[in-house]
Amino acid sequence: xxxxxxxxxxxxxxxxxxxxxxxxxxxxxxxxxxxxxxxxxxxxxxxxxxxxxxxxxxxxxxxxxxxxxxxxxxxxxxxxxxxxxxxxxxxxxxxxxxxxxxxxxxxxxxxxxxxxxxxxxxxxxxxxxxxxxxxxxxxxxxxxxxxxxxxxxxxxxxxxxxxxxxxxxxxxxxxxxxxxxxxxxxxxxxxxxxxxxxxxxxxxxxxxxxxxxxxxxxxxxxxxxxxxxxxxxxxxxxxxxxxxxxxxxxxxxxxxxxxxxxxxxxxxxxxxxxxxxxxxxxxx
Amino acid sequence: xxxxxxxxxxxxxxxxxxxxxxxxxxxxxxxxxxxxxxxxxxxxxxxxxxxxxxxxxxxxxxxxxxxxxxxxxxxxxxxxxxxxxxxxxxxxxxxxxxxxxxxxxxxxxxxxxxxxxxxxxxxxxxxxxxxxxxxxxxxxxxxxxxxxxxxxxxxxxxxxxxxxxxxxxxxxxxxxxxxxxxxxxxxxxxxxxxxxxxxxxxxxxxxxxxxxxxxxxxxxxx
Numbered sequence: 001x002x003x004x005x006x007x008x009x010x011x012x013x014x015x016x017x018x019x020x021x022x023x024x025x026x027x028x029x030x031x032x033x034x035x036x037x038x039x040x041x042x043x044x045x046x047x048x049x050x051x052x053x054x055x056x057x058x059x060x061x062x063x064x065x066x067x068x069x070x071x072x073x074x075x076x077x078x079x080x081x082x083x084x085x086x087x088x089x090x091x092x093x094x095x096x097x098x099x100x101x102x103x104x105x106x107x108x109x110x111x112x113x114x115x116x117x118x119x120x121x122x123x124x125x126x127x128x129x130x131x132x133x134x135x136x137x138x139x140x141x142x143x144x145x146x147x148x149x150x151x152x153x154x155x156x157x158x159x160x161x162x163x164x165x166x167x168x169x170x171x172x173x174x175x176x177x178x179x180x181x182x183x184x185x186x187x188x189x190x191x192x193x194x195x196x197x198x199x200x201x202x203x204x205x206x207x208x209x210x211x212x213x214x215x216x217x218x219x220x221x222x223x224x225x226x227x228x229x230x231x232x233x234x235x236x237x238x239x240x241x242x243x244x245x246x247x248x249x250x251x252x253x254x255x256x257x258x259x260x261x262x263x264x265x266x267x268x269x270x271x272x273x274x275x276x277x278x279x280x281x282x283x284x
Numbered sequence: 285x286x287x288x289x290x291x292x293x294x295x296x297x298x299x300x301x302x303x304x305x306x307x308x309x310x311x312x313x314x315x316x317x318x319x320x321x322x323x324x325x326x327x328x329x330x331x332x333x334x335x336x337x338x339x340x341x342x343x344x345x346x347x348x349x350x351x352x353x354x355x356x357x358x359x360x361x362x363x364x365x366x367x368x369x370x371x372x373x374x375x376x377x378x379x380x381x382x383x384x385x386x387x388x389x390x391x392x393x394x395x396x397x398x399x400x401x402x403x404x405x406x407x408x409x410x411x412x413x414x415x416x417x418x419x420x421x422x423x424x425x426x427x428x429x430x431x432x433x434x435x436x437x438x439x440x441x442x443x444x445x446x447x448x449x450x451x452x453x454x455x456x457x458x459x460x461x462x463x464x465x466x467x468x469x470x471x472x473x474x475x476x477x478x479x480x481x482x483x484x485x486x487x488x489x490x491x492x493x494x495x496x497x498x499x500x501x502x503x504x505x506x
Contacts, residue, residue, distance in 0.1 A: 218342075
């Protein structure tokens, strides 16, 4: 296994896995907080259409995937802001349209093959080039910088939109920023985990971490740690066994989630809040 | 309707009379079809009726209270040391310093309500609006809430409260506004305590006068 790390493609894959393992749960914790766990999924499907277009026109896939994912994520956020039900429907339409568009364009491409499609759907160890890796590093850096500048506002908006509005925090800007950051994360994860499962590496480590944590910050930290461990170990397993990295990484993260849920069950039972019975109906 | 600085106003009314709507109009969270709202300060604190439904990510009490701070545009996620001191100070005020690092969602309803008030108080607002702060909480928390608001009122701050349960906070209240049921947004009583006998049960079936929509709310300095 160690020998394979001498190859450039393996080193690039490891760097990409480290990036996605660290960054995805950081964005995921904001998505879970706002009950937008499926946004990454919808965005990933739309990104596939971007990849399909790039393959069809022989363009670079990462910028096209980023553009498609960002347009998809922003559209969902704008529609969701108008109506929660319409947002749910828009998400479903993006799921179907995104995957259908992606498969169609890849199939129409002159040099298309099912291997190319599978590498984007489930991740691949050999396809990332040096320029791809540079793009992934830049996108990850941009995500961290954005969180440094607007992290507190994004958190405040997630905690209580009404109070954030009273405090004059730009709620719409922050929601769209989160949508763009999700799109960026999807593209970072595209090469390693694949577009169909990239959302899982954003959400599952957060779900696992929150079994034991008591704060948003610690959930973010341990979510990233679990994401990092799952990504690296999953990647190393897929080097030795002939399986795509995406499913291996996600199954590992799910395994950690199950273990932590079982371990935390007695603690969570003890700390469950007392239910105070309301004496009358509360209504506006 | 004018509310003066330093006044403690309780807005009462049956379900559906528009108490929360009125509060949200004052806060600028809902648009108004007619009239206008003006306040003498932008520093307004708001305590909603309940915590919004979240996706399950734990939030510590300190993190929650930090969202009440008026943050600059550029602000990293973590809490700075001077902010932490402010949080400690406000938690001391509400007597809950021991739960600073606890998960907000593991607290009792009464403790959660007090923490929500702490979040509103941390920026030392000139006007404090509370929506049903005493509903569904234990008597100890109700007493604590009364003490917090009593101290706050001493600083000549304006407090507007929407409630079903006037009894608990009655000693603090300067003025009562009762909204009627016949016309949404109508005021059937605006004055001091005690309220007229026929309104004791907040049964709003008496003579109603329609609110002057040209000046729904103006807050003037006393």
